Amino acid sequence: MDISLLVIVVIVTALAFDFTNGFHDTANAMATSIATGALSPRVAVGVSAVFNLVGAFLSVQVAKTISSGIVDDTKINAAIIFGGLVGAIVWNLLTWLLGLPSSSSHALFGGLIGASWIAAGSGAVHFETVLEKIIVPAIASPIIAGVVATAATFLAYKLTAKSEKTERAKGFKAGQILSASMVSLAHGTNDAQKTMGVITLTLVTAGALPSGSNPPLLVILGAGLAISLGTFLGGWRIIRTLGKGLTEIETPQGFAAEASATATILASSQVGFALSTTHVATGAIIGSGVGKRLSEVRWGVAGRMAIAWLFTLPAAAIVGAIAGRTAALGTAGTVIVALAAVAIGVGAYLLSRRQPVSAGNVNELPSTTTPATASA
Amino acid sequence: MTINWAGLGAVFLVALVASVLFVGLFSVGIASWTRRGEAAVNNVLAIVCFVLCAGIIGYGIFAIAHK
Numbered sequence: 001m002d003i004s005l006l007v008i009v010v011i012v013t014a015l016a017f018d019f020t021n022g023f024h025d026t027a028n029a030m031a032t033s034i035a036t037g038a039l040s041p042r043v044a045v046g047v048s049a050v051f052n053l054v055g056a057f058l059s060v061q062v063a064k065t066i067s068s069g070i071v072d073d074t075k076i077n078a079a080i081i082f083g084g085l086v087g088a089i090v091w092n093l094l095t096w097l098l099g100l101p102s103s104s105s106h107a108l109f110g111g112l113i114g115a116s117w118i119a120a121g122s123g124a125v126h127f128e129t130v131l132e133k134i135i136v137p138a139i140a141s142p143i144i145a146g147v148v149a150t151a152a153t154f155l156a157y158k159l160t161a162k163s164e165k166t167e168r169a170k171g172f173k174a175g176q177i178l179s180a181s182m183v184s185l186a187h188g189t190n191d192a193q194k195t196m197g198v199i200t201l202t203l204v205t206a207g208a209l210p211s212g213s214n215p216p217l218l219v220i221l222g223a224g225l226a227i228s229l230g231t232f233l234g235g236w237r238i239i240r241t242l243g244k245g246l247t248e249i250e251t252p253q254g255f256a257a258e259a260s261a262t263a264t265i266l267a268s269s270q271v272g273f274a275l276s277t278t279h280v281a282t283g284a285i286i287g288s289g290v291g292k293r294l295s296e297v298r299w300g301v302a303g304r305m306a307i308a309w310l311f312t313l314p315a316a317a318i319v320g321a322i323a324g325r326t327a328a329l330g331t332a333g334t335v336i337v338a339l340a341a342v343a344i345g346v347g348a349y350l351l352s353r354r355q356p357v358s359a360g361n362v363n364e365l366p367s368t369t370t371p372a373t374a375s376a
Numbered sequence: 377m378t379i380n381w382a383g384l385g386a387v388f389l390v391a392l393v394a395s396v397l398f399v400g401l402f403s404v405g406i407a408s409w410t411r412r413g414e415a416a417v418n419n420v421l422a423i424v425c426f427v428l429c430a431g432i433i434g435y436g437i438f439a440i441a442h443k
Contacts, residue, residue, distance in 0.1 A: 058441045136379055144388045151392060152399040159403035163410040171406035182436060189440050255402070260395040266439050267390040271383045 006078045006327075007206045009334055011199050013085045013341070015226040018195035020092040021104040022052065022230020025191060027238040028101070028261070028281035029183035032254030032288075034362060035243030038176035041234065041359035047177075048184040049232035055188020056196075056224030070129050071112055073201075075120040080112070081202055082334065083119075083324020086341045087111030087316040093348040095308055099237035099245075099357070102305075103276035106312040108194060109134055114317030115324030133274055138309065141264065141275040142283025149260035149284040153291025156252040172251035179258035186265045187277050188227065195223040236357040242282065244363060245301045247289030257281075257288040279309065398432045401425045 029051075030044040039047065088107035095102040109130075116124040160168045196215040199222070203209040209216070215223075243249065249257075261277075261284040268275050282305060289297040323341075326333045405425030408418040 055440070058437075132379065136384075140384050140387075144384070144391060148388070148391045148395045152395045155396060156399050156403045159400060160407045160410075163407050167410040168406055171409065172402075175402050175406075178433065182433060185437070186440060252403075256395070256399050259398050259402075260391065262436065263391040263394040263398070264387065266436055267394070268387045270390075270439065271380075271387055273383065273387065 004206070005331065006082065006334055007202055007208070009338060010078050010082045010085070010202045013082055013089070013338070014195050014198045014202070015222060016341075016345075017085045017089050017092070017104075017108065017198075018192065018223050018226035019230035020089050020096070021191050021195070022049075022227040023233050023235040024092050024096055024101070024104050024230075024238060025187060025277055026231045026235050027242045028277045029180050029187055029258070031239045031242035031281070032249050032257050032285060033176045033180040034239055035249045036173065036176065036251045036254045037363075038173040038251060038254065039180065041236075041239075041362050044180070045232050045234040045359075047181060049228040051181050051184035052188035052192060052231050053224045053228040055185045055190075056192035056220060056227065058185070058189050059193070070109055070126060070133065071116040072120070072124045072126065075124040076112075076116060076201070076205070077119075078202055078205055079328040079334070080115040080119050080324050081198060081205075082327045082337070083115035083322075084108065084111035084113075084320045085198065086323035086327075086337055087114055087318070087320025089341060090319045090344055091312060091316040093345060095312075096235055096237060097348050097352055098308075099241045100305055100308040101238045101242055101278045101282055102308045102312045103138070103278045104191060105194065105274065105276045106134065106138065106309070107316040108198075109274075110313035110316030111320030111323075113313070114320035117317070118321040118325050119328060134313070137268070137273040137275040138279055141268065141273070142279045142286075145260055145264040145280040145283035146287035146290070148264060149257050149287030150291035152256035152260050153253050153288045156256050157292060160252065169251045172255045175255045176251055176258065179255050179262065182262040183258050183265075183277075183281070184231075186262055186269075188224070190265065190269065190277060192220075192223045192227045195226065196220055199223065234359065234362075236359065236362045237352070240357055240362050240364075241301065241305075242285060245298065246282070246285050247297045249285070249288065250292070253288035253292055256291065257284040260284045260287065394432065398429060401428050401432075405429070 029048050033039045034041050034044050088111040091107040113125050196219050199219050200215045204211055261281045264280045323337045327337045405422045409422035411418050
């Protein structure tokens, strides 16, 4: 088949994934700031989009090791990458529809694992690395972020106990603008780079770039813009779940949660764990609920999220495997997969219109969406 | 399979110390900023706290760009 067509399709699909990554993960950085009113919803997604774009330019370390040794790079081809991306996009859209924050990174890894497995055999997947680099951090990171946020929240209330309540709220509101921006920045450096890595890898496989290249400026810009645009549109459904669904959040809690999430993300990227911003942010928000005495954490909602996390990798892997296998059949297969992905995207959008969540109603309690998510 | 316990422990400790330090300093800053009484002393203390917080943020950005 014509390689250049497949390469173009893969690049477009990678940017589409990056876009879903953006609106799926806006919540990680901005949910608590929107919930506490530190930033108005529109301003929040705008700030987050800008910092995501800036973050994309800060570093290219993650982009260089996109598959992180999870699948055998030498056995990967454009059809496998395409299948993996489609698996990740489909999972991102479905979880967005249900308002569930799930890891875009896990969706991408799952899609790649599934597509590689079917195309090149189980030998192409390094399962031990999957366990070490994905599963273990996935369990540990929300717990770490949760414990850290519990301590930070407790401290924030303790130290400001004598302050006048509205004054205190104002102070932490200002702080939240800073802390939320930091989460967005860290997110941009982590997640925009995954797409850069995928595109660069595709260009290398196609022979357009020498092996071991850094992402070209145009690729960095494209990936940064795609994730920022997605962020700016705002995944309001997920923002509502994270900001209002887990616990009632006050400004000191939001500040402590965002600071803890940023610290955990930065610390682990230094150690080399490919952790998920989603898991960390969710853990930190739950921790901030535990850290404030007498505040109530809705563990049912948290449990439903945990189940979505469990299914992320295998579900994306199955879709990725089917998509990758079909795309490998040739141009017709690629076109079928692309059309199917577009159809699912349009379908998800149309379904979302039945119970729309927007900047206007993002802070209303998610009772209206409970039937939809409970039946899932 | 080996679990990188040392790495996990390091992440936990660094995240805990950084967050507690940052949130603690900011909270002390807010507490003294809003405290009644000796305005000058309180405000200086608050500003010192906020400057230290800014320093921690600066180090965070440095860490992102130079990993």
